Amino acid sequence: MRLALLGCGTVGAEVVRLLNEQSADLAARIGAPLEIAGIAVRRLGRDRGDLPVDPALFTTDALGLIKRDDVDVVVEVVGGIEPARGWLVEALRAGKSVVTANKALLAEDGGALHDAAVEGGGDLYYEASVAGAIPLLRPLRESLHGDRITRVTGIVNGTTNFILSAMHATGAGFAEALEEATELGYAEADPTADVEGFDAAAKAAILASLAFHSRVGAADVHREGITEVTAADMASAKAMGCTIKLLCIAARGTDAQGRETVSVRVHPAMIPLTHPLASVGDAFNAVFVEADAAGQLMFYGRGAGGAPTASAVLGDVVAVARNRLAGVRSASESAYAALPVRPMGEALTRYHISLDVADRPGVLEAVAGVFARHDVSIATVRQGPSGGGNGDAVLVIVTHVAPDAALAATVSELRGLDIVRSVASVLRVEGGL
Structure with a gap:
């Protein structure tokens, strides 16, 4: 079985190393040896250290490599939308199997890839696109196919989880925790995709598509990042027996007309320390799946990095190579349900609201009246001095579940x-507090 590798950065280099180190085992598992037919890169002259590969295999002509008749499987670890989309559609339409780690492309236009796979008769596998080496996507699309998944809640971005874990442990602010994450190599020089939630939103779209048998794109996902989370927010969470995590949440539900729909969102939220996701620290990922028959399932592990991602890539390579040898292909995309995505305003959630207010009689009554006018029920209220020495007070209110628009x-x-000097912070609350 001959592979075309598109990209030879951190992940691509690890794929090459694992192919070399585990060649005998991989051949035994597949029933035929794996060989690299070529590696498409942007620059031929780049120093690649002691990478165990013949330099003659490198090319800058990715499309030409894909079109070669001796290529059976195309492995894409370049990332981005274009030119990756054109390359993979070309490969799939030509009947080649594709393994990709490209979460952005799958969330942006996964439907086009699935359609091309059906047209050409090849496989499309993408386990490495979400949560690195954690075996997650295949259980969703195969192992749990006999069940009805109702909710998927996950920590799917290691950078933001490291930052929030550091803030919880040390009391540091966002800027300090981000600086530490950058120094340790957990955050990119430009961390926007991570801290603003774009990376997690792409993964949430992929998870929702698989879990609910519907095409969900990145544009369907409500997205908020963690840049506004403060040390005071984290301290308030700790005082309530909670922590703050950037969560991706995909859930079934019904809209106002009684139609079955899905809600897909990414945002920071308070969760109780007793929740399984609360103990997920450092740069680890975890996804909590709830299904009618299986109940609650937890998937945990390293969600990023060259070696973990390459592990997931090679797992897919073994699967598609075995299929090709057997003359079969995997099941097509399951999008039969075609459930519409509910607007964020209709999502049911809870709020934690911290208010700086005037400390005088009638304030609590006036604040409670606002909640009543919007049909939002208050679960708990805590009051204390503002700490500014100006005679004002702080009200911390946690609501019951209500539509996000009402909140x-x-x-x-x-x-x-x-009477409200400022709304100091607003955070959603998840996990049954």
Whole structure:
């Protein structure tokens, strides 16, 4: 079985190393040896150290490599939308099997790839696109196919999890924790995709598509990052027996007309320390799956890095290579349900709201009246001095479950009250607190 490798960066180099180190075992598992037919790169002259590969295999002509008749499987670890989309559609339409780690492309236009795979009769596998080496996507699309998944909640970005874990452990602010993450190599020089939630949103779209048999794209995902999470927010969470995590949440539900829909969102949220996801620290990932028959399942491990991602890539390579030798292909995309995505305003959630207010009689009654006007029920209220020495007070309110639009409207009206000096923070609450 001959492979075309597109990309030879951190992940691509690890794929080459593992292919070399485990060649005998891989051949035994597949029933035929794996050989690299060529490696497409941007620059031929780049120093690649002691990478165990013949330099003659490198080329800058990715499309030419894909079109070669002796290529059976195309492995793409370049990333980005274009030119990767054109390359993979070409490969799939030509009947070649494709293994990709490209979460952005799958979330942006996964439907085009699936359609091309059906047209050409090849396989499309992408385990490495979400949560690195954690075996997650194949259980969702194969092992749990006989069940009805109701909710997927996950920590799927290691950079933000490291930052928030550091803030929880040390009391540091966001900027300090990000600086530490950068120094340790957990954060990129430009961390925007991570800290603003774009990376997690792409993964949430892929998870929702598989879990609910519907095409969900990145544009369907409500996205908020962690840049506004403060040390005070984390301290408030700890005082409530909680921590803050950037969560991707995909859930089935019904809309106002009673139609079955899905809600897909990414945002920071408070979760109780007793929740299984609360103990996921450092740069680790974890995904919590709830299904009717299977109940609650947890998938945990390293969600990024060259070696873990390459492990997932090679797992897919073995699967598609065995299929090709047997003359079969995997099941096609399962998108029969075609469930619509609910707007964020209809998502049911809870809010933790911290208000700086005037410390005088009637304030709590006025604040409670705002919640009542928007049909939002208050679960708990804590009051204390503001700490500014100006005689004001702090109200910390946690709501019961309500539509997000009603909660947002409540906060908007609170901002306009004369008695409210400021809305210090607003965070969603998940996990049954």
